[in-house]
Amino acid sequence: MIRRLLALGLLLLLPLSAAAQQPAPVEGRDYVRIEGGQRWKPEPGTVEVVEIFAYSCGHCDQFRPMLDAWKRTAGKDVRVHYLPAAYSPDDAYARGYFALEALGRVAQVHPLLFDAIHREYSLPARGASGGEMAGFLAAQGLDAAKVHAAMASPATDEKMNAAREFAVRSGLQGTPTLIINGKYRVLGRTLGDSLRIADGLIAMERAVSR
Template sequence: MKSLLRSTVLLAVATGLAACPVQAGAATHLPPAEHGRYATLEHPQPVRAAEKTEAVEFFWYDCVHSHQLEEPLQAWAGRHRADVTLRRVPAVWPGSPGEQRQLGHARLYYTLERLQLADRLQLAVYRAVREAKADVTTEDTATAWAVRQGVDAQAFRTAYRSAEVGRQAEGAAELFRRYEITELPSVVVQGRYRTSPTPAGGVKEMPAVLDRLVQQG
């Protein structure tokens, strides 16, 4: 893992390597993890959830570690249904060679979210992108994929073209910056504590770290 983190940002973007250090121009080494398993954001962010703990996942459909986290994260969120709200943010980092592709993935995610299909189809998107090497970055290719999943084509296109989805996709890069994301996937708990594969000790260890962060609030 540590050797992967020494890879350049451009290599990670080009190949979808597991370590996924992110954001063009950022340092290729992660800052030291606080408390061993997570870091505290320098600038804590406001939370949307009033009565539950908020967890915000930053992911990219073509990141192998994001793919590996999906099923464990779904299981973790299911166990915490009563006390945690899980929110997802697709990764977009401006200036990277894959920026347009990332924006396409972001628009697909927010379209599925608007249609209330994101949870059901999230793993299917990963499989399409990571395993089938499908292009789902344009309206036509994303619609064709969605139709194969049983989604109504007109409903999908209407959501895809909506101003709200466009605004969310364009705003993903700002969230990426505000939450100080340096690796994918990352999960930020209660706008303050961030964990990811490297400080957690691997993708499989992340749910246990998240349990600890939820407990301390």
């Protein structure tokens, strides 16, 4: 009986030991340091993780449930923000995302947009018009007039410009990309590797703030 309890205890400790033995991220291999980098939404006492994504991106679609699961265990001090890759000021998907933010419906509708493109094919993967995007959001229960107003608002114009500047400053090369505290761009070789590296960079940032 005692031997069984000891064996069980060792099994329970294995994940912790494996995590502790994870090598620290290496600059140039695991991440790039962003010169003059700034956070997207500064919040004292937290570590910021920004996912730059595109709704049309198949890898972003695969990454979404992984990131959702990861952030539930990342720690109370970690703040995860989604940021659309606003390649064009007329990008209807990016404008639609910022409309969702303004209307407080990101949690409910953000996953549905990936489903609409990658599984249901009810929205085009590229070149969606503002009308198509607004129509889809209205079909999810949002007020159509409020959606149109939010997508075309000066506040959304500002966010589109800021998102593009953030991506350019970060040296964005593709999606999805994780940016930690505005200082580090993750260079994961796989989607899971990106989360491993993010864990290491978060640990580095926590150590600096102590």
